[in-house]
Structure formats: C-alpha cells, structure tokens
Amino acid sequence: MFKKDFPYFSNSDITYLDNGATTQKPKVVIDSQIDYYTKYCANTHRSNFGDANKATREFENARKILKEFINASKNEEIIFTKGVTESINFIASSFAVDFETVIISSLEHHSNVVPWHMQGRTIGKGLEVVKCDDRLNFDMEHFEELLKANPKAFVSITHISNAFGEIHxxxxxxxxxxxxxxxxxxxxxxxxAHLKVDMQEFDCDFFAMSGHKTFAPTGVGAIYVKEQYLNELKPYQxxxxxxxxxxxxxxxxxxxxxxxxxxxxxxxxxxxxxxAIEYLSHVGYANIETIENDVYKYLRNELEKLDGIIFYNDIDNCVGSLSFNFEGIVHDDIGIxxxxxxxxxxxxxxxxxxxMKQLGIKGTIRVSxxxxxxxxxxxxxxxxLKRALNMLRD
Ligand SMILES: Cc1ncc(COP(=O)(O)O)c(C=O)c1O
Structure with missing residues (x-):
C-alpha cells in the first residue's frame, strides 16, 4: 500500500527484504535533496544571504521535527551526526571514556562493541556483558548483579537487535x-522505523539514531543527549x-x-x-505496527513450513528482523x-x-x-527459498 511512495519500487523488480541494513527512501525525501541542491544550496549558520538563511532554517527545522518526534525536552538535546556509529563513538570517547565500567548486552552490533575495545576494555577489564537466555531474552537478574558489582557504570544497550529483531x-x-x-x-x-520512542518514557540519557535506517539519506543520524549532560559533555571534534x-x-x-x-x-x-520523519508521522505508528505485525507473523508462519528451518529466538518479542538457518545448509549458499x-x-x-559465536554459528539468513x-x-x-533448498539438497 505504501510502496507507491517509494520510487525504488517502481524502478526495480527486486523483492526488498534488507531494511535492517538500510531502508528505501520516499519521494518526498528524494525531492528534498534535489530541492536543496538545485534551489537553495548554501552553507548553514554562517553567511547571511537569502539562500543561506533558508538552508539554516530548513536545517534547524529538521532538528525541531526530530525533537518533537522522539519527545525530547529541547531542540538543543538533538545533535546531528553521521549515524549511530558516529553517535556511539562520540559519546564513548568524550563522556564514557572516564567510566570505570561499561555494560553492554550480548546482542550488540559491532558499533557498540568495537569502540569499547578501542579504549582497551575487554570482558572483566572495564567491560561487562549482560547474558541472554537460550531464546536470546535479556537477563535482568544478571544485569542487576553487574550493576550491583559496578556502581555508577556506563550502560550502552541496543533497543532492537539488528540480527534477530529482539526488543529490549x-x-x-x-x-x-x-x-x-x-x-x-x-x-x-x-x-x-518500527516503534514509537519517547525520551520522557524511556528516560535514557543518550539515544543514538540512524537516518538511513529511517527512510532518510545515508550519512546522517543524531544523538539525543538529556539536557542535564549537555554542559559536562565535551565535543569530540x-x-x-x-x-x-x-x-x-x-x-x-x-x-x-x-x-x-x-x-x-x-x-x-x-x-x-x-x-523522512515528517513522512513517518504521516504514515503513523498505528499503521506501521499493524502492517508489520501482520507481515512478520505471516513470514514466520510460512517459514515454519520449510523443512529443517532453525530459529534462534521467539517471535513474540521481536520486530523488523527475523534470522534463521536450515539444517545442513550454508547460509551463504542460500544468499547466492x-x-x-x-x-x-x-x-x-x-x-x-x-x-553468533555464542550460538556456535557463523551467521544466519536475515529477512528484515x-x-x-x-x-x-x-x-x-x-x-x-524452496527453489534454492531443492537445488542445494538435490
Ligand atoms: C543495532 C545497530 N547499531 C548500529 C548500527 C550502525 O548504524 P549506522 O549505519 O547508522 O552507523 C546498525 C547498522 O546496521 C545497527 O543495526
């Protein structure tokens, strides 16, 4: 129903199921890029002529839109970055670097693992990892033990696992x-891209966001910084x-x-x-959640009918991504x-x-x-998948 808003789908006959890697862009977003470069291309917050002022206004308007969308308290709490990787590296190197202990979860993306290793932290030496059970559920009791043993830690946790769709x-x-x-x-x-987030409800201190995973262009993202940390937070460049x-x-x-x-x-x-955020507001999370729940369940049901399928977690607490393998089949072969x-x-x-190492596998097939x-x-x-499995099992 919404594909018509995305030019990619009228130009391509691909079935696109790689939204965890990046999302397609709606026409309004693509048009905004052409508009800026063809109608008012100028730098922001510097010069004082008409187009420069318009560019600054549009730039600051995006900050306001994002602030309202995630229910931050002030525009100043939204800082633009290149994406989540830069957002985490920024906070890791300018704020969290002084914390004795950093606690992450078992389901982190490398962007929330490698920056800590670069600080010389490894497990037991400034880095702790919250366990998950054999269905990948976050272990709250272990988390509490780690917090007790490491008071005033810096906790850095993913909201939704990109690999398995598990929601924390x-x-x-x-x-x-x-x-x-x-x-x-x-x-x-x-x-x-999937769920309503609300900074007042989450009450987290930092929230890293990615534009390109949210129907916006690549190379842009943001970090929400709770007002109380804005003064002590040092710039990293x-x-x-x-x-x-x-x-x-x-x-x-x-x-x-x-x-x-x-x-x-x-x-x-x-x-x-x-x-992109304006467009998402127009679609609305009521629509997004209804469609996605429906398609996700259908996907899971249809996959379950395939011989030898292996899932690693439960569907009830997931959104977006679904990972699996087939007994005796190398995931790369399916991909090719x-x-x-x-x-x-x-x-x-x-x-x-x-x-993946904890699960004893090299990887999975991920539909997102x-x-x-x-x-x-x-x-x-x-x-x-049926055709590929027939070829590989022949
Ligand atoms: C959970 C998670 N964290 C971090 C990243 C990195 O995000 P970005 O591409 O915005 O740097 C990704 C991208 O796949 C992700 O899925």
Whole structure:
C-alpha cells in the first residue's frame, strides 16, 4: 500500500527484504535533496544571504521535527551526526571514556562493541556483558548483579537487535540502571522505523539514531543527549562553527548543539532526515505496527513450513528482523542462489559476531521488513527459498 511512495519500487523488480541494513527512501525525501541542491544550496549558520538563511532554517527545522518526534525536552538535546556509529563513538570517547565500567548486552552490533575495545576494555577489564537466555531474552537478574558489582557504570544497550529483531525493554533497563547510579545510552539504530520512542518514557540519557535506517539519506543520524549532560559533555571534534571567540591564546565554544557539530554538516542529509520523519508521522505508528505485525507473523508462519528451518529466538518479542538457518545448509549458499531470484536480504553475521559465536554459528539468513512490505514479498521469498533448498539438497 505504501510502496507507491517509494520510487525504488517502481524502478526495480527486486523483492526488498534488507531494511535492517538500510531502508528505501520516499519521494518526498528524494525531492528534498534535489530541492536543496538545485534551489537553495548554501552553507548553514554562517553567511547571511537569502539562500543561506533558508538552508539554516530548513536545517534547524529538521532538528525541531526530530525533537518533537522522539519527545525530547529541547531542540538543543538533538545533535546531528553521521549515524549511530558516529553517535556511539562520540559519546564513548568524550563522556564514557572516564567510566570505570561499561555494560553492554550480548546482542550488540559491532558499533557498540568495537569502540569499547578501542579504549582497551575487554570482558572483566572495564567491560561487562549482560547474558541472554537460550531464546536470546535479556537477563535482568544478571544485569542487576553487574550493576550491583559496578556502581555508577556506563550502560550502552541496543533497543532492537539488528540480527534477530529482539526488543529490549528500555524503560525497565533504564529504571534499574538509574537506581544504581548508572548512565544509559541506547542504540536506537533499528528503532524509529518500527516503534514509537519517547525520551520522557524511556528516560535514557543518550539515544543514538540512524537516518538511513529511517527512510532518510545515508550519512546522517543524531544523538539525543538529556539536557542535564549537555554542559559536562565535551565535543569530540571541534573547528569551524563550534566557537564563539578564537584567538591564539584560546577558544570559547558555543552552546549546545552547535559546539558539537564541527565543520560543514551533511545539510541535505539533515533536511532529508526531517522530511523522512515528517513522512513517518504521516504514515503513523498505528499503521506501521499493524502492517508489520501482520507481515512478520505471516513470514514466520510460512517459514515454519520449510523443512529443517532453525530459529534462534521467539517471535513474540521481536520486530523488523527475523534470522534463521536450515539444517545442513550454508547460509551463504542460500544468499547466492536467492540473489539470482531477485530477493534482497542479508546472509552473514550482521555485524554481530559475538552473539553468533555464542550460538556456535557463523551467521544466519536475515529477512528484515519495513511497513511497505506485504504478503506478496513474503510469498516471493518463500518460493525462492524452496527453489534454492531443492537445488542445494538435490
Ligand atoms: C543495532 C545497530 N547499531 C548500529 C548500527 C550502525 O548504524 P549506522 O549505519 O547508522 O552507523 C546498525 C547498522 O546496521 C545497527 O543495526
């Protein structure tokens, strides 16, 4: 029903099921890029002529749209970045670096693992990992033990696993963490495309967002920083547009968010991010959740009928991504064959090697849906999988 809003689908006969990697872009977002580059291309927050002022207005309007969408308290709490990877690296290196212990979950993407390793943290040495059970559910009791043993830790946890679609109960995690004096960052890379997020309800201290996984252009994202941390948070890069006064004896920085947005920003990307969020609001989470729940359940039911399928978690607590394997079949072989049948999905470790290792597998076949996917996409996938399995089992 919504595919008509996305030019990709009228130009391509691919069944696109790789939304966990990146989403397609609606026409309004694509048009906003052409508009900026053809009608008012100018830098922001610098020059004072008409187009420059318009670019600044549109850029700041995107901040306001995002602030309202996630129910942050102030525009200043939204800082634009390149994406979730940059958002986490920013907070890791400028704020969390001084914390004795960082606690992550077993289901983290490499973007929320490698930055901690780069600080010399490994398990038991400044890094702790919350266990999950054999159906990949977050172990709250173990989390509490870790918090007790490491008061005032920095907790960095994904909201939704990109590899398995598992949803973490961020409200409960944050509440518990705060009761032990911990500070909480949430990796929201997979969140906005599927579920309503509310900063007042989550009460997390940092929330990392990805534009390209939310129907916006690539190379743009944001980090929400709770107001109380804006002053103590240090910029991790500085330069043009971050300063109030500079001479050869020193520099004074601007207030948030500008002191954190050094250099020329991804202006078109930010404007596009704002348009994508406006578009999402127009579609509405009521529609998104109804469609996705329906398609996800249908997908799971149809997959279950295939011989030898292995799932790693339960559907009840999942959204977006669904991962599986087939007994005796290498996931890469399925990937190669169904690509020829015009199905786009991802096979591999999905940048989540630690959990793959824990499960004793090299990777999975991952289908990741968005609200524009439908039963027909699932039928195309199932037919392709059946053909691929027949070829591989012959
Ligand atoms: C859970 C999760 N975290 C972080 C990232 C990295 O996001 P970005 O591409 O915006 O840097 C991804 C991308 O796949 C992800 O799924």
């Amino acid at each position: 109960d961020i409200k409960a995690i944050t509440k518990l963490a705060h009761s032990y004096g911990a500070v909480v960052l949430v990796d929201g890379a997979q969140s906005l 500085t330069g043009g547009a971050t300063i109030h006064e500079v001479d050869f004896y020193g520099s004074t920085l601007l207030d948030s968010p500008y002191k954190f947005e050094a250099g020329t920003q991804n202006i078109a990307g930010v404007i596009g991010f704002g348009k 064959l169904i690509d020829k049948m015009k199905i786009a999905l991802r096979v591999g470790h999905h940048c989540a090697q630690p959990i 849906i968005a609200f524009y996917n439908n039963y027909k996409d699932v039928d195309n996938l199932i037919n392709a």
